[in-house]
Amino acid sequence: MSLARGEPKFRIAIVGGGMGGLVLGLCLKKYAPDVHFDIYESAAELTEVGAGIGMSPRIWTIxxxxxxxxxxxxxxxxQDPQGAGIAFRILKGDEERLIDLVQFxxxxxxxxSILQKLLAKHLDMGDRIHFSKRLASYSEPSPTEPITLTFRDGTTATCDLVIGSDGVRSAVRRTMFNDLANDAQKSGEAEEAARLRTMVDPVFSGQVAYRGLAPASALSEELLQYVQGGPHVLVxxxxxxxxxxxxxGKFVNxxxxxxxxxxxPVYDGPWSEPTTVEVVAKVFEGWESKTLGLIKAVKEPFAWAMHTARQLPTYVKGRAALVGDAAHAMLPHQGAGVGQAFEDGYILAMILAHPSVAPANLPAALAVYDDVRRPFSQGVQQGSERNGMNYQLRRTGWENVSEEDSRAGRYPQELLGVLEEELTKQMGWAYEASILDERARxxxxxxGLSA
Ligand SMILES: Cc1cc2nc3c(=O)[nH]c(=O)nc-3n(C[C@H](O)[C@H](O)[C@H](O)COP(=O)(O)OP(=O)(O)OC[C@H]3O[C@@H](n4cnc5c(N)ncnc54)[C@H](O)[C@@H]3O)c2cc1C
Structure with missing residues (x-):
């Protein structure tokens, strides 16, 4: 991997052109102009299932x-001249009337899709984004030879560094953890090999999400007023x-x-499929009427069997790294999946752009990425699970409160105070810490990285 004059510092293959892959590309373009990168995307074009995304201040900084x-x-x-965003409220929503809990x-x-189009426009990849390229696996024969990517269509490509931004069912993660397991097996660590193989597949969370957009033009005056009150979480x-x-305001997510x-942990059936508002309304029968009204106004809802990645013992191996859902697919209960993918891309690009990072020390540079990003993103991943327990009243104290009891208001009222405290504590990270501190670290x- 010696460099001739004018050659890029190294060649990166980004596998997956979702939110994480696009932001990584943008950050490389801005901060690491001396590296070359290609994006390989399995879909025939960039598509995003129409729905919303919320950004906390950490991501807004990026x-x-x-x-x-x-x-x-x-x-x-x-319009947001102060750049402050809007507040969102958390309320108890499964009773006849709404009960205010906390506000963020x-x-x-x-x-x-608006965000994705903007990212793609600024990335302006031309012929360096390769569509209909579904990675099957990659191989890194030695620390100095190029990495070979093999696609499902039988074609191959080479690079010096491969980054898996290929989502919850990542092929890069599959290759990385099968390789790690094979290494452990060869060293006689059969138990460790078996543990590493469990990291390949995602796990069903027991939760199905129904999501879609309701056109504001179809809403009654009462529902419009409700929505204009800002984002709501109904627990x-x-x-x-x-x-x-x-x-x-043209649509409501x-x-x-x-x-x-x-x-x-295993879901039998399609992970995402179209559903109907009748199906969703039935699931939320008895909920407060405005929330139910909005559910019924959604056009073309989709059902998602939500899966998460296990807590991986590493995000890197040799000259390969994982970002976004490939590394830490999480539940949506802090609205943090996209943001964590952005943060990975931002920090990884800073590392690859650094003058002390060269082809010979890429594994050491990736180890810094792993050290900094893994604890944080896995903390957010665990926090999203915990917040789901808050949102779905599955925390301590609520065990013996049935769905009927909760709808009828038959539960110790002091549980609401405890819930308020837990919700406030849980979301603190998104508002207090800054991604710029991580960059400085x-x-x-x-x-001190040696060449
Ligand atoms: C129901 C639901 C609701 C959610 N709500 C929110 C929310 O409100 N806020 C939030 O921040 N997050 C939310 N998320 C999570 C969020 O969608 C993800 O965290 C985010 O999209 C991760 O981005 P990514 O780029 O890592 O992966 P993805 O967006 O999944 O992108 C992966 C890309 O890789 C491509 N790909 C896959 N396999 C291959 C392969 N083998 N070869 C080449 N390309 C491949 C895919 O086509 C895709 O383009 C939600 C998720 C779900 C399921």
Whole structure:
């Protein structure tokens, strides 16, 4: 991997052109102009299932760093001269009347496809984004030879560094953890090999999410007023609903989740499929009428059997790294999956851009990425699970409260106070810490990296 004059510092293959892959590409373009990268995407074109995304201040910082904040607000039809976002409220929503719990500040909400189009426009990849390229596996024969990517269509490509941003069912994660397991097996560690193989497949969470957009034009005056009150999270026994306006209020994003107690780790059936509002309304029967009204106004809802990645013991091996859902697919109960993918891309690009990082020390540089990003993102992953327990009233104290009891208000009222405290504590990370602190820590670590 010696460099000739004018050659890029190294060649990166980004596998997967979802939110994480696009932001990583944008960060590399801005911060690491001396590296070359290609994106390999399995779909025939960039598509995002129409739904919303909420951004907390940590992610908004990245949008600002990339210079995309104002344009995003403009095309989303939002005005936010202070850049402060809007508040969102958490309420108990499975009774006849809503019960206010807590309020959070500073969230920006967007239509996913608007955000994706903006990222793709600024990335302007031309012929360096390769569509209909589904990775089957990769191989890294030695520390100095190129990595070979093998695609399902039988073609191959080479690179110096492969980054898996290929989502919850990542092929990069599959290759990485099968290789790690094979290494453990060869060293006589059969138990460790078996443990590493369990990291390959995602796990069913027992939760199905119904999501889609309701056009504001179809809503009654009462529902419009309700939505204009800002984003709402409605909590209830074994169920929760998140609603917020997108596209300047033209649509309302509705994400309604049902938890099935005792569900196993394997889901039989399609992971995502179209459903009907009748099916969803039945699941939320007896909920407060405005929330139910919004559920019924959704056009073309989709059902998602939600899966998560296991807590991986590493995000890197040799010259391969995982970002986004490939590394830490999580439940949506902090609205944090996209943000964590953005943070991975931002920090990884900072590392690869650093002058002390060269082809010979890529594994050491990736180890810094793993050290910094894994504990944080896995903390968020676990927090999303815990917040789901808050949202679905499955925390300590609520065990013996049935769905009927919760709907009828038959539970110790002091549980609501405890819930308020837990919700406030849980979401603190998204509002207090800054991604720029992480960047500073990474830069300190890289100064001492030997070539
Ligand atoms: C129901 C639901 C609701 C959610 N709500 C929110 C929310 O409100 N806020 C939030 O922040 N997050 C939410 N998330 C999570 C969020 O969608 C993910 O965290 C985010 O999309 C992860 O981005 P990613 O780029 O890592 O993966 P993805 O967006 O999954 O992108 C992966 C890309 O890789 C491609 N690909 C897959 N396999 C291959 C392969 N073998 N070769 C090449 N390409 C491949 C795919 O086509 C895709 O383009 C939600 C998730 C679900 C399921």
């Amino acid at each position: 949008m600002k760093e990339l210079g995309l904040d104002e344009e995003l607000l403009t095309i989303a039809g939002m 500040k500073q969230v920006h909400t967007f239509h996913r 209830g026994k074994n169920r929760d609903v998140v609603i917020y306006p997108v596209s300047g 509705v994400l309604a989740v049902k938890h099935t107690p005792g569900a196993g 990474v830069e300190e670590r890289l100064v």
